[in-house]
Amino acid sequence: MKLKQVIVTSFALLTFLISSSAKTEDYQHSAHFAQEIGRSAVDPFLPITFSPEGLNGFIKNVYNLPKYGTEILPNDFSHMLQFLQYGIDADLGVSFAQSVFKLFGNKLKSASYVNAYVFADTLAPLESILKNYFSAPKTRPKQVLKTTINDVLYSSFLSQFDFFKRDPKTFFNNLSGEILTSLGHELASTQKEIQKEQLRQTAIRFFELCASKLVWSPEDATEMWRTVQLISKRLAHLMKHNIISDVDHLDDLFWSITHRFCFFVDLFGSDLPLAFYQNIRQDLIRKKGVLCKLEEQEKLITSKTEHIMKAVTTGEAKARAREVGIIA
Numbered sequence: 001m002k003l004k005q006v007i008v009t010s011f012a013l014l015t016f017l018i019s020s021s022a023k024t025e026d027y028q029h030s031a032h033f034a035q036e037i038g039r040s041a042v043d044p045f046l047p048i049t050f051s052p053e054g055l056n057g058f059i060k061n062v063y064n065l066p067k068y069g070t071e072i073l074p075n076d077f078s079h080m081l082q083f084l085q086y087g088i089d090a091d092l093g094v095s096f097a098q099s100v101f102k103l104f105g106n107k108l109k110s111a112s113y114v115n116a117y118v119f120a121d122t123l124a125p126l127e128s129i130l131k132n133y134f135s136a137p138k139t140r141p142k143q144v145l146k147t148t149i150n151d152v153l154y155s156s157f158l159s160q161f162d163f164f165k166r167d168p169k170t171f172f173n174n175l176s177g178e179i180l181t182s183l184g185h186e187l188a189s190t191q192k193e194i195q196k197e198q199l200r201q202t203a204i205r206f207f208e209l210c211a212s213k214l215v216w217s218p219e220d221a222t223e224m225w226r227t228v229q230l231i232s233k234r235l236a237h238l239m240k241h242n243i244i245s246d247v248d249h250l251d252d253l254f255w256s257i258t259h260r261f262c263f264f265v266d267l268f269g270s271d272l273p274l275a276f277y278q279n280i281r282q283d284l285i286r287k288k289g290v291l292c293k294l295e296e297q298e299k300l301i302t303s304k305t306e307h308i309m310k311a312v313t314t315g316e317a318k319a320r321a322r323e324v325g326i327i328a
Contacts, residue, residue, distance in 0.1 A: 048079060050086050063103075069110035074213070077122040080104040084129045094133055094195040098202045105206045114213040116227050123234035130203065131241035133196060152179050204249050207235065211256035218268040221276040225283070228261050232291035251297050258291070258304040262311035269315030270322040277316040284309050 048058050058079070062068055073079075080100060087096040108114070156175050157164065164171040214231075216224040235253050238244045244253075265272070284305050287293055296303050 048082050048086075050090075063107065066110070069107040070112070073104065073108055074111040074113055075115045075118055077104070077118065081122065081125050081129070084126070088129060088132050094192070094199050097130070097133060098195075098199045101199075101202045101206045105202070105209055108206075108209060108213075111213060113215040114210045116214040116216045116231065117223070119210050119214065120227050120230045120234065123231065123238075127234065127238055127241065127243065130238075130243045133199060134242040148182050149179060152182050200243065200245065204244060204253075207253055208256060211253050212260060214257065214260045214264075216261075216264055218271050221272045224261075224264075224272075224276070225280050228257060229283075229289040229291060231257060232289060236290045236294070247294075248297060251294060254291055254294060254304060258307055262307055265311045265315045269311075270318035272315060272319055274316060274319055274323075277312050277319065280308065280312050284312070 048054060062072075062079075080103075083100045083103070084097055087093075087100065152175070156171075156178065160171060211231075216227065218224070232254060235244070236250060239247070239250060244250050283289060284292060287305070292305050294304075
């Protein structure tokens with residue numbers, strides 16, 4: 001898995017400082033920073049030990065560092081994946097998974113960017129983990145509850161009608177208890193569906209947060225558009241396991257990716273090669289990739305494809321102007 005560390009300065013100045021690409025195994029922080037988190041400069045990302053002492057050490061010595069949210073997490077989601085996988089292995093339930101997304105999502109809010117290449121690579125293991133919570137077919141709790149109540153009422157009145165006439169108050173007290181007992185399993189299932197939906201919404205908010213902060217490396221233009229397509233494809237694939245259950249949510253994520261990519265092309269348009277623009281234009285014309293194929297929710301608005309095409313046209317003009325020396 002490639003790790004292309006991208007360091008972004010103030011968006012108010014609209015400037016970025018982007019480093020060259022590197023493989024994950026070669027990624028290193030400075031010796032000073034390694035000392036801060038109590039690890040060696042060679043291996044700053046040791047696996048988390050899931051014990052009270054190990055978790056306390058991670059929170060105090062790693063997570064609480066200001067640089068964790070601004071420099072490490074935007075370039076490496078391995079800690080979050082470890083937490084989520086531990087929740088599956090230890091059978092800690094949906095609420096634990098939701099708390100993990102909140103824990104790392106709130107920390108990521110301090111970041112000025114999210115490494116697009118890392119986000120793309122993280123979506124595949126995330127799908128593998130999250131499908132454990134959402135793959136089971138969704139029940140229809142309202143219909144189940146109605147059927148159960150009808151069965152209890154019918155059976156009670158059929159077998160105890162004389163008792164109902166003699167002592168209706170006691171009859172209904174007993175009937176209420178029978179209904180509550182019969183509904184126990186269905187109510188538990190309904191609560192699980194509520195928790196699943198809460199996890200789904202928390203995960204979608206995390207995806208949206210990442211999508212709104214994506215940055216790429218203009219030094220590797222051939223990978224930029226491929227990564228946009230890959231992120232879109234993997235987000236769409238989450239619908240297969242009901243992790244994203246509403247196409248409107250997917251459309252919202254695609255809009256965030258579209259605007260972010262167009263913003264990035266606008267900043268670096270003159271620095272990107274002409275072939276970069278030609279490849280994207282061909283894909284847009286052929287509607288290659290799920291980002292271009294997803295039907296727009298509103299026919300009258302400017303489409304995502306049109307937004308990207310406009311950014312490509314403008315960026316290509318800047319690149320040509322620089323090539324002939326019109327702009328520096």
